[in-house]
Amino acid sequence: MTTLDQKPARAEGRKDPWSQMLEKVGKNQDRQAYHALFEHFGPQIKYYAMANGLASHAEELVQEVFVSIWRRSCLYDWRKAAASTWIFTIARNQRIDMLRKMKRTSAEMPVETEDLWQIPGENDDEPVTSLHRLMSERRVRESLSHLPEEQITVIAKVYMESKSHQMVADELNIPLGTVKSRVRLALNKLKVILQDQNV
């Protein structure tokens, strides 16, 4: 666990400490910053792998994620995503990639994982909507602490265990409609869903 005093000073306003470190890795191949990121995110990613049923490959996944972070850190732009969001998407993609490679027969896949699931800020030339993106993570973190446990449980199963809504319903022994309404209620509070109206 990383304690607060290990984090760099919040000199740069909205840029959170992890994003600052990731930027140092990208710009200067700063190994100290890279190590701090590893200490903070490594254990999270290991749990993510285990929750996803990759227990025997959990450390391998952590390694792959960190090698990928190193290689592509030059593309990281803090205005496009907070470091934690960027790292989550890399972990997600490496997890998908690992499963695809395990299942892969001799047939080559014409479409790569990254053609299907993008890392935020890459291959993305829209004008920077930094404020929105940075706010979104802060807002999500704050709103999440106010959600009822039953909603968090459902979201955790979707994100951490890669379960479909149907699988979550079966596991918790509740109707599919209940799962969906819990997700909708949660996303509503997180303001993801509001914009669904009138589109």
Added chain:
Amino acid sequence: MTRHHPDTLTLMEYSAGNLSEPHALCIRLHLDQCPHCRSRVDTLDSLGAVMMESQPQVGVSSDMFDSILSRIDSEPDMTEKYIDAQAKRLSPLQKLLGDNLDDLPWKRQLGDVSVLDISERFPGQNEQVVLQKLAAGGKAPAHTHRGDETTIVLQGAFADQKGVFNQWDFVVLNQEDEHKPVAVGCEDCITLSVLSAPVKLTGTFTRLLNPFIR
């Protein structure tokens, strides 16, 4: 500007990485053209990050960081390769189908409708992945759908009783949606569909194997 979007629950399953490859492709193609949904996915990706951070953490082996370092030291500097690859990156659609959709080996099904099954481009997936082409101004016979059918419009536009579906619009149809699509505008309408089960014809064409359909 697209007007028909994936629903938030589907975007969440995308963000969590739980969709099949063909379904993820439909979402990705839509996201490329829809800032509105992209911004929803940004928020959902943040939700993933915050979920990950709020879960238990598991200690990693003490020597792992060193082995990561030796791995990155043994590799040549990848920075340029990444920037380069990024610049040259083809869109997933180009990778999959080349530059010209008209040049594909379309199979004429009936009247105005042609199809091309590209399921084999997604090995190991259970869904059927089909391109469908409705000639400009053409009509497809009435049909319904047995399972869920996810469709994205790649070119042109089609209309049915629910509205007009333009390029990059996203729509999911199921057994309750009987429709009779018509290609509108002066271009052929080409769609990419991911089908969980074959469609059921409802009109007079019941004996024909079909597409805009299937």
